[in-house]
Amino acid sequence: METRVGSDAKADCLVTARAAERASVTVATKNRNLLETGIRAVAEAVIESFGSPAVAVEVQDQGALDYVLAARIETAIRRVLPEAKPVQAVKGARAASDPDRPRRSRLYAPGNNPRLLVGIDIHGTDCVLLDLEDSVPLAEKGAARTLVKRLLAVVPFPDEVWVRINPLDAGGRDDLAEVLEGRPHGVCLPKAETGESVRELSKELGRIERRLGFDVGSTHIMPIIETARGVLRCEDVAEADERVVVVAFGAEDYTRDIGARRTDEALLFARSRVVAAAKAAGVQASDTVYADLANDAGLADECARARDLGFDGKGAINPRQIPILHHVFSPSAAELERAKAIVEAAREAESRGLGAVAVDGRMVDQPVVERARRLIKYAEKISKGGAA
């Protein structure tokens, strides 16, 4: 049997593999003199990591980075020799992220498209979201998993990196078993509808964390509410497990599910419910993506309305949207100044033994002081950057 993995698109490679009498590697590249030895070295290392099985591998290179080459070759070997097991797991090293860190933007990247994955770490987004679900055709799910795992293992994301898996009963378990080796900060659960599904995911994560020697409980969960059922039960979802740190809303599937047009009116109920459920559970809420790439003003407007509803961030489908998201979802200079004034006034009142706090002649309640403290801390986290 012969198998082909990858494509002839730029930044990808096409790998053909078949069982043979002994292991061999053939390389085709436009820059043979410069590149052949390096590509061969990658291929041989992957074959060796499987205990050097008798497999003939052909690589047609289109400028793929090492992790792309390795992922394609690994997928090919596993297809030809389903019994083959790697001698050593590909393992990422990444510290768990702060559950309350800013998540103003989550940038989606299709999990099987090397051209769009190269450099996905450099756009300054708060969360990168590597997608194995809607953007990956069924036949490519396996290849995407391996590619995402290998990418996670070598790319040092400066902020948070998440993987959107498939629903647990539709390939999600296989996704987890493989990509967790790359050590993402968190896993997005699409079409979340019940607390039970979140707890199931959490248990599965715990098992794999234990197997891989990671701290149990260190991988976060982001349930995505994107169905009518999900919207009606989102408080169960948000409260289901300690791992949940943010609840996201997905408008595309939701409008389809309820038969609505995508208008603000149609989405208001769902958005408000998701925000209330998230906040009741003490976690963040993140709004749906905005699809009109060319319309910066429309994006800024939608962001502002989401912020006013209580959302902490929003999805992005292109890096160019990130600066707008970050602008809208960061505390403004005026807000920050006011918060500092409130905290200062509270400190002073306390030192003078006064119970009541006044700013600009107006009384301020204790919850407002708390909120001001949180806002200052949040702003500090934003300016500090990083996942921790």
Place this chain on the structure above:
Amino acid sequence: MTRNALGREIPERIGGRTVAPFAGAFAKIPTGTKAPRLQKGAPQREDKVLPTLEAAIEACGLQSGMTVSFHHSFREGDRVINLVLGTCARMGIRDLRIFPTALFGVHEPIVGHIESGVVSRIEGSMNGPVGAFISKGGKLREPAVLRSHGGRWRAIEAGDVEIDVAFIAAPQADPYGNATGIRGKTPCGPITFQAVDAQYARKTVVVTNDLAPYPVYPMEIQQGWTDYVVVVDEIGDPASISAGTLQLTNSPTNLLIARLTVDAVMASPYFKDGISFQGGAGGVSLAATKFLGDEMDKAKIVGSFGMGGGTKMLVDLLRRGQLRAILDGQAFDLDAIASLREDPAHLIMDPGIYANYDSRGCATYKLDVAFLGATEVDLDFNVNVNTHSDGQLLHGIGGHQDVAAGAAMTMITLPALRGRIPPIVDRVTTVTTPGEVVDVIVTERGIAVNPRRGDLRERFLAAGLPVRDLAEIKRDAGRYIQPVRRPVFGDEVIAAIEWRDGTVIDVVRKVEGWQ
């Protein structure tokens, strides 16, 4: 062999000439006189039209072993170089030295002319198939010599290259020998690249497909320089001028580089009323030009001039009042050509005004900011635009050296990762432009500032820009790719790279092996 100021090994003689090694970007002091220009003969009142190209070639006395020159304003659409060389071949002329301002993929037939002996020497850029042919062992009688646009003008004035016949593709010409590139049936933009050829060549032939009544204007090529005018069916295809360039990039990486570039400009001391800048036709340059225009608009500042190659992007800025003028040596799209006819502040600039080292002034010296590309940069900020990492000669210099030497802040934009071939290297394969005139390198993984420019570094840091060491960016990119092999060069020199002052900054040698 001697080592020049960059430590590059340079032979003492190349072809028939003694080589002056590069000593520093501004080390040479021009002295003496320029080369004399031939008196072309008696005053002439009659028209100069000859019936055929063959007749003109005969009238010029063009013979085997002579030097012929051409311009590249039609870029990928040019028909004249192939037409003239094909005619020479049919007439039995051999052993020509060609001296084009640039060559393109469309000039692939030159490879056949080299093989058959019609062409034996090339002075000029080696874009595409001709460069590849020479790199792979195709033989010229002498090494090719590559010069910048300004360097080529200087070399002619200095007498370094003597032209026997200049063939000038002219979209419109009159019978008395005035010619322009911005009017006619198939305008291509300015043709003043060859204004110096027309003055110094022994004979000057204007080749046009649109003969118009006297006087044709603007007189980019003047009646006093022209010996003959020939009418042919086709001189070039304007639709191909912008082939391969002028797509506003949609690559997130390139857009990020463009964004960082403009952020750096805004943090620099040059972002103020009267700013001048040069933007090229590459995707990153175009995007940077657009972003810079938007920021100038927001900040309500007006630029003094933008420098071409002219593009729609620059024309839009001029027409919106965001630039006082465009100085334009060549057109990169049809909008720029139309604007040259319609906008009085869109000025044709010949390479003598643009960038002649042996002169008391260059327009490039008035540039605040320039965005330039590269195939490779090294840790000393040297830039290579001529060869690929495998040692193959594939591109000309264009205005790279001239602009880099001139601009107060020269910015090289390039991705830290370009497929599997690392663009940031320890030592560039070939030096086109020395690090001493490169101020900033902008990549998607950070901005590197030349240690000579501590002032810029401080401003960028204060603005919160991601300033990093070039070596660190290189290491960062290196984690994703196995090391590539490097070519091992033999002794045989296939091309010399002149610095814009006429000294030799590097040579390209034949690849003999791999390590």
